[in-house]
Amino acid sequence: MPKPINLTTVVLGLVEQLGRLPLPVLRCLGVLLGLGLYVGVGSRRRVVRTNMSLCFPHWTSWEIRLYSLRTFVGFAQAWLDRGWLWTASPELLRRRLKLVGACHELDGQEPTVLFAPHFFGLDAAWTALTLGVPRRFTTIYTDQQNKTSDAWILRGRRRFGSPNVLGRVDGVKPVLASLKRSEPLYLLPDMNFGPEESLFVPFYGVPAATVPSLSRFAKLGRAKVVPVIARMTAQGYSIELLPAWRDFPTADLRADTATMNLRLQGYIDAMPAQYYWVHKRFKDRPDGEAGPY
Template sequence: MTTPEPTPDAAAPKAPEPASAPTRRAAGFHPGIAFMRLIAPLPLPWLRALGWLLGQVLYVLAVPRRRVVMVNLRLCFPHWPVVERRRVARETFVRFAQAWLDRSWLWHGPAERVRARVRLEGAVEALADPKPTLVFAPHFYGLDAGGMALTLNFQRPMLSIYTPQPNPAVDAWLHQGRSRFGEVQLFNRSDGVKSLVSALRKGGLLYLLPDMNFGPEESIFVPFFGVSAATVPSLSRFARLARAQVVPVVTRMTPSGYTVQVMPPWQDFPTDDVVADTTRMNRELEGWIRTMPEQYYWVHKRFKTRPPGEPGVY
């Protein structure tokens, strides 16, 4: 799944302490990881077909999560007929499963295969600029492929924030997969932001995923498809703290792999108004979602936190 990030209002900062390589190797055997290594060499159409089948099964069996998806789609697209929301819901489980299986070749396949299947396009020169850069990477299912494209194509420090997984073997696998190319620094979400902002100011490129609900303590309420949504304001605050440019990167799953679209840097961002900045972030995101709604991370309880006095929606 995805890795959420802290806001600059997090607890007192301390230096991150990533697990050492020997510790990760000692995490032990995990059958799921062994399976991913086994299927990594398969042709992409075979993997996508397997993902399609797995997605159909998940749609039928994962009833609570399917309800979350349907509520999200009803709130965000109330004008859609029910049959359309069901179609997109089923497809989003398929895309979720396909993206998960694609991690097999993203994290275990040779670099040449990854380069051939993950195409980088758009305003790529913005990411070559050595100035501090925040990559706004929304929660589309291809976000791991997007991060991989950046580590493969740019010789500059890549920064990312992650939440440790309960299973040590899975935690080690995620850590190694996301840092297999280039100079990658993974910061633990619980470690605060001081060292992260310092690395960003030195010319690092931070792959940031702020479009999630982390509860009222870390969020502000701004519209998302016309519905008040608790949203992490870290994009605006990190940009201000590090004096960084913001470059959106949107990754789209395609039959041949992924297309990673680099957008031009945002102008007049951040402002002195964090609410206005975060509202803009959601508004821009809405436009991208409309072009591929089935590829967005609707399985997340985006509207779980409600403004005072409003009833829950799930």
């Protein structure tokens, strides 16, 4: 009896094959895929529009529709880009991935937490860092329900630099141990991971359940915080390292977490269509407040 076809394996294999195309062609395919997702996935389209309505109340309905569409296109393009991010030669990757800005912040062995917001280029930034910076990096990974997809993502993220990819269920101790070994921690703390470990602090003026891990890890690991902002470009990605935050962390965990969200807003304002608005950022609410979705 023939073995059942694993549809996920077929799709991921197709993504890798498409990754061999010239980048302009692949990005055009991303436009078509993004348009299809925008039209076909109404539930997620409503999430994006709700997020934008809450965060940008001054936008017109036309602007919200336009940026929602651009968000779906960017999401699709970034997904297809993983076909070359995780298979192409190091030489090609160096041409398409440009590390810019305060790269000196990663010189030496000073404990460092990299604040990596959920822009669509987050995997491009990780690949550029693990390929181009001679330090071992650590990150925290959330297991995917689809085990085939899970294995594919982990293989891609472990491709260069022998990184330390920790599971979210592993807890705090291995993360702190990695910081003590001077392994920069690539941290993505700007999603809603549930109210249990979160603080409600403003995000664009709206209370948002936010994990205080950036301040906590920086304090416990005696580490500096360096933002890393990935921007999709026509040539690939520009990954900008910003100067370390000199006034962070403080003794006030809640104030630090609010500061993180406030500074994140500035990064988003520079390229709002490249942020991960497809996530239900405001799903969890303070007691007695109705959810927006």
